[in-house]
Amino acid sequence: MKIKIIYPVENMIELYKKCQLCPINCNIDRSLSKGRCQESDVLSIANVMLHNGEEPCISYGNGSGTIFFTGCGLRCPFCQNMEISQSVTRRKYYSTEQLIDVILKLEELGAVNINFVTPDHFMPHIIEAVRYLKSQGFTLPFIYNCSGYQSISHLEQVIDDIDIFLIDYKFADKNASDMCLKVTDYPAVAQKAINFLMRNKGSLVVNESGHASCGVLIRHLVMPGFKENSIEIINDLFIDYGSGIYVSLMSQYTPRYADKQYSHLQKTLAHSDYAEVIDLTQTLGFNNVYIQNIDSENDQYIPEFNLKKMFDFW
Ligand code: SF4
Numbered sequence: 001m002k003i004k005i006i007y008p009v010e011n012m013i014e015l016y017k018k019c020q021l022c023p024i025n026c027n028i029d030r031s032l033s034k035g036r037c038q039e040s041d042v043l044s045i046a047n048v049m050l051h052n053g054e055e056p057c058i059s060y061g062n063g064s065g066t067i068f069f070t071g072c073g074l075r076c077p078f079c080q081n082m083e084i085s086q087s088v089t090r091r092k093y094y095s096t097e098q099l100i101d102v103i104l105k106l107e108e109l110g111a112v113n114i115n116f117v118t119p120d121h122f123m124p125h126i127i128e129a130v131r132y133l134k135s136q137g138f139t140l141p142f143i144y145n146c147s148g149y150q151s152i153s154h155l156e157q158v159i160d161d162i163d164i165f166l167i168d169y170k171f172a173d174k175n176a177s178d179m180c181l182k183v184t185d186y187p188a189v190a191q192k193a194i195n196f197l198m199r200n201k202g203s204l205v206v207n208e209s210g211h212a213s214c215g216v217l218i219r220h221l222v223m224p225g226f227k228e229n230s231i232e233i234i235n236d237l238f239i240d241y242g243s244g245i246y247v248s249l250m251s252q253y254t255p256r257y258a259d260k261q262y263s264h265l266q267k268t269l270a271h272s273d274y275a276e277v278i279d280l281t282q283t284l285g286f287n288n289v290y291i292q293n294i295d296s297e298n299d300q301y302i303p304e305f306n307l308k309k310m311f312d313f314w
Contacts, residue, residue, distance in 0.1 A: 013125070044092070067103075142164070159196075
């Protein structure tokens with residue numbers, strides 16, 4: 001299906017000309033050079049799939065229509081999606097019109113929502129597509145699946161267009177953050193981002209069938225050796241938002257992706273540490289917590305980008 005965008009899209013693409021799309025604030029013209037995310041101003045996709053491995057409120061029915069963008073400004077040394085975020089081995093380039101085509105194809109295949117993974121650095125293309133589709137009566141929820149490293153100015157531009165935010169809260173503890181990330185301000189940025197989203201969007205709304213339609217789901221990957229950071233995060237969330245919020249506690253960390261220079265990340269998560277974090281949520285009365293099988297460190301939740309799982313239209 002060929003689509004021509006016929007309504008004004010507020011020159012979103014202009015945002016690439018002096019890029020401040022993430023807190024790295026490279027201030028470069030991405031038509032001429034690449035910033036820390038390693039992406040130009042041409043939309044680049046690593047994979048498209050009906051994803052059955054997200055939380056049950058997101059992946060149900062035929063699955064979440066998931067679009068994995070290449071590149072990332074945060075560049076975690078332990079990224080579980082390393083093959084697409086930092087060591088990109090394959091990609092395809094798209095215009096906004098072609099992105100719209102992909103989304104419509106996912107809808108045709110029975111996707112229950114449209115899930116943008118690591119969307120920040122391609123936000124202009126994404127929001128153009130979302131605004132166009134919504135103007136044409138498209139009704140599937142749009143999901144922003146992001147790292148927590150989003151500036152308020154970025155979120156202000158997408159808050160009205162995106163329905164569901166799956167946002168990571170990786171580190172609250174500054175020392176832990178400094179030991180595991182290559183940026184120094186993650187905890188402060190993530191706390192502000194989550195606070196902004198919770199104020200403007202509220203916690204996740206899930207219907208009687210267990211399907212999410214809007215709101216915020218906070219994800220936390222419990223890291224090996226950093227149990228105290230996880231405990232601080234749970235306590236912070238409880239104090240700031242109460243026990244009714246939706247939280248996803250992930251145990252899927254696998255050291256095979258960790259940068260060799262970060263030797264303290266070359267280990268697996270202790271079962272007892274994960275259990276302790278879960279116990280804390282129960283003690284505090286959280287009643288909307290997704291947990292993973294502790295054995296999920298075995299890669300079952302990590303999309304395999306080397307296999308030919310993409311569709312023939314991709
Ligand atoms: S999106 Fe990329 S180029 Fe833009 S500020 Fe972030 S890292 Fe820099």
